[in-house]
Amino acid sequence: MSPWPVYTGTNEPHDGVDLLPPPPPWRAFDGGPALPTPAADGDAAAVSPDRVHRARTYRATREAVDLVNAALFLRRPLLVTGPPGSGKSSLAYAVAQELRLGPVLRWNVTSRATLHDGLYQYDPLSRLYAAGKAAAGDGAPVPGDQLQDHLRLGPLGTALLPYGRPRALLIDEIDKSDLDLPNDLLNVLEEGQFEIPELVRAARHAPSAEVMVDGTDDRVPVDRGRVRCRAFPFVVLTSNGEREFPPAFLRRCVSLRLRRPGGDQLAAIVRAHLGEPDGYAASLIERFLGLSGAGELATDQLLNALYLTGTAGLDAESRDELAAHLMPYLSSEPADDAY
Structure with a gap:
């Protein structure tokens, strides 16, 4: 029985993503150990009722179903362009809900956004403050004085953790970004991995760190400051078509153009x-x-x-x-x- 299509556009949750064939040899990733995929948004514990509603009510076209499946099978990002209100961002929620990929990780891009913002945030000032409290005390450990307590993975960084199932990541309105961001994304999305320099430097004394993830206070282990995916995330990048993207960026994406509904x-x-x-x-x-x-x-x-x-x-x-x-x-x- 053919696994195509994994995403059907029916909005009925199922485990079809587990039937995906192996990735192309050039898109295979081996991060680990495997992490469990968080439970999907539900009525009782939704990240946002609006997101749950949009996932349930989205109506995908045949072209959208085909190209979502192409992105899933090829382990490539999906670049979705179209006029405002055509359902670009809702598509990510609908796919995540149907395939049980957990809550959608969302990165709202602005003109000041950098790759670093999407990967992780580190607050050295709060760490300095905690270290000062520790030095002023009696030498006992002070809660929050460790490097890992002042670092949180961003939506892109969280999506690249070694989950057993792909996470869904929405990079919204990438055409608003600085000109360099699409090119900066190329290497991370191609390699499916990145390093956190602060943890790499500390690895000699602390090989593993428990780092907070995007959207919750949950922590995951990061070994020697390196994050590498296991199942490539389902990445949706939306654009209103207000700018052109570099050819090197476009050829690494599956492109979907949404039109005004009839x-x-x-x-x-x-x-x-x-x-x-x-x-x-x-x-x-x-x-x-x-x-x-x-x-x-x-x-x-x-x-x-x-x-x-x-x-x-x-x-x-x-x-x-x-x-x-x-x-x-x-x-x-x-x-x-x-x-």
């Missing part, structure tokens, strides 16, 4: 979020499709308009006026009679 897909999205569209919802979907031809709109604007106009108890004229206010163009100015 009528049937919009109806399916509305159905997933708000239930079966009624007559007014169907007419507003048609109106939204007509407006989107003249300027940039996002699907969540339509969902906001449908939810509010359906719960506020307004008359027809007031609903239409409110819907118009909730669906302004995000970029191009609309024509005078667009509404």
Whole structure:
């Protein structure tokens, strides 16, 4: 029985990721010992209810399903481009939820973001303060005076730990980054490993350190300051298409271009979020499709308009006026009679 597709886009959780064939010889990693994958977000202990909701309601296209599977099979990052509101970031949550990859590790990129930010953070000032308290005391150990107590892995660094199953990592809006970040990512994503220099220097006296991971206070062992993955993470990099990326970066990614959803897909999205569209919802979907031809709109604007106009108890004229206010163009100015 063919393992393809591992990700089906049905939003029904399963263990299909365990059926992935071995990676290509040039993408095999041997980090260890294997760590257990954290439990997935659930209603009782969700990192964010919004993330759980998006995972359950995301509707993947056939192209998205195929290219997600290509990235999983090839152990390559998935570069997702598309207009705002097309579901770029939601895709990562949907895949993680269906394949039981644990909570999504999220790195929100800014113009000041560096590779170091994604790998780990070290606070030397807090360590200096702890050392000063220890020196002023009676010589007894002071809680928090060890190097490992002032270091935490970032989302990228956590994703590259030797988990038995791949973790899901969302690197959001990478097109906002400094020009150097995509190139800086190349080596880490190609090799699936990195070093923490502070721990490497301390390895002579402390070969292993218990380091905090991103998003929780859990600690994992890091030997001699080196982190190497075992199962390459499912990495989603999102872009609004506002810049071009270096060819060396692009050839190491599987690229997916999301387009504005059509009528049937919009109806399916509305159905997933708000239930079966009624007559007014169907007419507003048609109106939204007509407006989107003249300027940039996002699907969540339509969902906001449908939810509010359906719960506020307004008359027809007031609903239409409110819907118009909730669906302004995000970029191009609309024509005078667009509404």
